[in-house]
Amino acid sequence: MTRTGRPREFDKDKTLERALELFWSRGYGATSIQDLVDALAVERGSLYGAFGDKRRFYLDAVKLYWDVYERHLTAALDTAPLLPALREILTHPARLDELISDMGVPQGCLIGNTTAELVPGDSEATEIVTRSYRRFTDIATEALRRAQTTGEVTDSATPEAQAQLLLYVVQGLSLVSRAGLDKEAALSAVDAAINSLRAR
Amino acid sequence: MTRTGRPREFDKDKTLERALELFWSRGYGATSIQDLVDALAVERGSLYGAFGDKRRFYLDAVKLYWDVYERHLTAALDTAPLLPALREILTHPARLDELISDMGVPQGCLIGNTTAELVPGDSEATEIVTRSYRRFTDIATEALRRAQTTGEVTDSATPEAQAQLLLYVVQGLSLVSRAGLDKEAALSAVDAAINSLRAR
DNA sequence: CGACTTCTTGAACGTCGAGTCAAGAAGTCG
């Protein structure tokens, strides 16, 4: 039996979620421990005790981000017809409704941001984003394969190629959006992408 | 008349190019002044004298990057047929042959990396990347408009929408590639994108 | 040559941020 000591005074899961929001909106390097201390209302030592060092903390937040996103993705793409769902996925880049609370909406996809900031210098970060990309394409590939057999999606390309292309589009849209989103232009581009998938 | 003093002992342009390579491969935050001093063989004071502070230095490198890239882009897309040229542009994400010397090939597009790392926190960086994205879509739009009139490219979407989508694909591919490039998967995705532009 | 300007060098400075730690607080268990 592990001897129990003084109980933690803060909610570890909730704190990780709030940290995720901060990391998401500011990036890894630009978020200092002091920022976290201020925003989370948890003292430095407690953070270190609960989450290890900054890099661990960040990587755990990234993992949480992906878990939530993957759940969204899977649920959204498990519907028919597929194309409207895909449009939804592309249209709201990296949207995680469950996590976004009252703070301003963070911008960009945290996986993509991590790729730009820590990859390829950090091997664990590289693993995480590589796995995430892989899972995205796997999930999308399966959905597209089904939609090809029902005749909804064109078979002029393999589901794998289509899924990979969708990954690029999501990540590109998500990244470019950070610099300011021209909603009309983005929407028409997404529609063009979706239409090119439609069987004719 | 400006009095001339002691002449600079290093080539400012060449030094900026070398700094660009370093910034490109490591990112802004992860590149220290000391790194630059070591790699460029120019002392700190001289760097500050010639380029101002680190942020100026970086932003100037980004501008240089874009200028070179834009020249490539314009030249490549000013040909007929357009689709093979587009494929070339997408296939070699952010390739700048003139600048890549004997160092390892930097990964990702510097504009995209800057977007992830400095935008939206830095207003001048935001300006630069926004303008770059704008110029990319402008150039691509014009090329696509011409290719639509010749019947090479489908008119099932506007040239603007197609160009915007291409921007997303380039940026997405360029970003995801940082985490390790699966050449086959990338190529088939690019081919799918190109084929969806082809008039039928 | 002497006055003037600009560049070079590298030590020094100040700041900031990640991580540590010792003392105390708040629980549990026997």
Next chain:
DNA sequence: CGACTTCTTGACTCGACGTTCAAGAAGTCG
């Protein structure tokens, strides 16, 4: 209660980094 464990607090350390600066070097001009 007393021993034990874990959490909290915030001051402290220590290193890294961007930036400055003073002294000297290398040119030009009259």
